[in-house]
Amino acid sequence: MSDALINGLAGAGGGIIAQLFTYPLQTVNTRQQTERDAKEEKRKIGTVGHICQVATQEGWTRLYGGLTPSLVGTAASQGVYYYFYQIFRNKAVATALERKRRGIGDGSVGMFSSLLVAAFSGCVNVLLTNPIWVVVTRMQTHTKKSLSDQTELINEDNLAALEPPPFGTTHAIQELYDEAGIWGFWKGVFPTLIMVSNPSIQFMLYETLLKKLKERRASSKKGNKSVTALEASFDIFLFGALAKLGATVVTYPILVVKSRLQAKQVTGGDKKRQYKGTLDAIVKMIRYEGLYGCYKGMSTKIVQSVLAAAVLFMVKEELVNGARWLLTKDAITVRSKPS
Template identity: 80%
Template sequence: MSDALINGLAGAGGGIIAQLITYPLQTVNTRQQTERDPKKERRKLGTIEQMCQVVKHEGWDRLYGGLTPSLVGTAASQGVYYYFYQIFRNKAEAAAFEHKKKGFGDGSVGMFSSLVVAALSGCVNVLLTNPIWVVVTRMQTHTKKSQSSLAKSIAPEESILSAVEPPPFGTSHVIQEVYDEAGVWGFWKGVFPTLIMVSNPSIQFMLYETLLKKLKEKRALINKGNNTVTALEIFLLGAVAKLGATVVTYPLLVVKSRLQAKQVTGGDKRHHYKGTLDAIMKMIHHEGFYGFYKGMSTKIIQSVLAAAVLFMVKEELVKSARWLLTKEVTNTVRSKPP
């Protein structure tokens, strides 16, 4: 099994576990980012209070709305990202080694190269998985209130049944809704700010790799060559790296969520965005720069916790996979007759 495949599978596993732990925070954060009702904005709810409100009025299941496609998206995103990250990283390391042989550099991958590697991996990931996140955003922002509005719009003979039990709103319904609104290209809504947001994992991995390298160097000096890093230290490094990246790129995340959420075609034109630039201009005009940072405290908690768990689990899975492969090879060699 190749190192790239091991990292890809480990990244997918770590991403799924992190997603399961932090998903209610993601749902609340997406709603905060896409909230455009002035009456609701006057009374700002805290993260925990808003979670309680969702449970009280809509039930526990709404905190996990879109969980299934989100887990698929997380597995696909992390798997694709880490797979291509390791491939591009291997190429960067080979190039650095060649430069060292020619008398340039120390043979290690520099900060700029790490940034480029993360950016390229992120672009591939975004282009392949954006449709999944459009569906997830729609399901996270869907409320029973909007479902009741949908029920009122159906045929009269069906309205009595709908009053008792609103029509279902699952993954297939969201896919049909997005397609009816904008066709196939509707699944790539928000892709432009998302591509720009590639800088988030780029900054994150640049910080993480730099901090990890420094820590290993320091550990090697103290422990005479032993540079082993613990799971807790990986957790903390991942948290710090994600915190820095999130603070810088959060406004783009808000714009992306606004574009991917269901657009209001009638009534208040402030709620309808034709594209990235239109969304930015309307948000500045009607909400000010505060609008770009809605729900940021929730996002910091969620993303830092998720990234820390992801890094810790991924590193442990990679170590376990390599240990199992080494053990398997060793047992195979020993079992062969002399």
């Protein structure tokens, strides 16, 4: 089994576990990002309050709306990303070593090369998996208020007493196709491609922090002392969290734009709620909502992203180490068998 495939499968497994752990936060964050009504602006509540509100008004299951396609998307995204990331990184390492043989550089992959590797991997991932995430966004933002888009016969007083209509994966797919045809599944792909910088910054920070730690341990007096598995896991958890925190703060406004474009668009009425594209969404958000609109739900996203990234990195590394140990053990067993 190739190292790229091991990393791809481990990334998928780690992503699924992280998604299950933090999904309610992700659902709430997507709703916060797409809120634009004046009434909703006045009713500012925290993350916990928002979770309780959804659970009380719509049931706990709505916090897991779109979980199935999200798990599929997470497995696909993490698998694709880590698979191509390892392939591109192996090429970067080979190039760095070749340059060293020619007397150029020290043979290590620099920060800029790491950024390019992460960016290329992210672009491939976005182009292949964007349709899944558009469906997930539709399912996460589908609420009882969606009924008002379907009929004008229901007044606002009676709307709260009604249960939302069934809205599963097939409903979301059909809605998207009816709105914009096959290209509807690539809504928000441009800001999503820009968001490639998020994991790029994340991995750049993560690998830089890890490299600095290894260098410090190697040069310290305790360099000969082996690091315990618990210490290694804690370092990975901490650096994964710090890397994701930095990347999220820098790129969050683009994430809000992506969610607005992928959510169900209002077809009539207030023009400020209708977006023609990425630039139009940015202009209207700043004009009508100010800079605050670009950072709606950021506190929720930071908690969700940091927890998810930390869990993902820790689980992925353990899965990779476990897979390599099993393969090495099997290889030793095969060589030791008498011929």
